[in-house]
Amino acid sequence: NAGVTQTPKFQVLKTGQSMTLQCAQDMNHEYMSWYRQDPGMGLRLIHYSVGAGITDQGEVPNGYNVSRSTTEDFPLRLLSAAPSQTSVYFCASSYNSGYEQYFGPGTRLTVT
């Protein structure tokens, strides 16, 4: 199993550009989440999904969209990038509603 994969690993955007961060898992997990990690802020939940076709907002959803058309994929879209979205983004999945989550390697995003 590849586990949770994320692409790209690094990305630089200009303010106002849009892009999609890709996340895929091959463990048949129902639950998937997107987090951002900033120095001194820990992990903050952006959006999460409890199954295909079902998504919900986390703590910091503004400026981000998600969709879940398949069990395997959970892309995160930045609608109009802002410097405040410079961060490391992690995708995670889990087989149940507990907190035993499996994380991807992260995408390091810089918005200039």
Next chain:
Amino acid sequence: DAKTTQPPSMDCAEGRAANLPCNHSTISGNEYVYWYRQIHSQGPQYIIHGLKNNETNEMASLIITEDRKSSTLILPHATLRDTAVYYCIVRVGGFSSGSARQLTFGSGTQLTVLP
């Protein structure tokens, strides 16, 4: 959710047991103790969790005191690859649609395994 307190840093000799403490004195009866670690520049890695009984898996053991106010994560034979920041998290088990639960990492314990 209960607050946790961990020492900011610890050292451990390679091959010895690493014992990482966590204080969660305000823990509620339905809250679990989870441990994660994050190796520099990598995604967080789940280690183990428990409610009130001691737990063991292939990575570590979790010892929870009888009053559940503290716990210890034990890495039985630490290696250089165990150098990481270790996070103790207390949460009511699980999240479901409609409740924005999340993993919130505090500052954790930087464990350095020395050769």
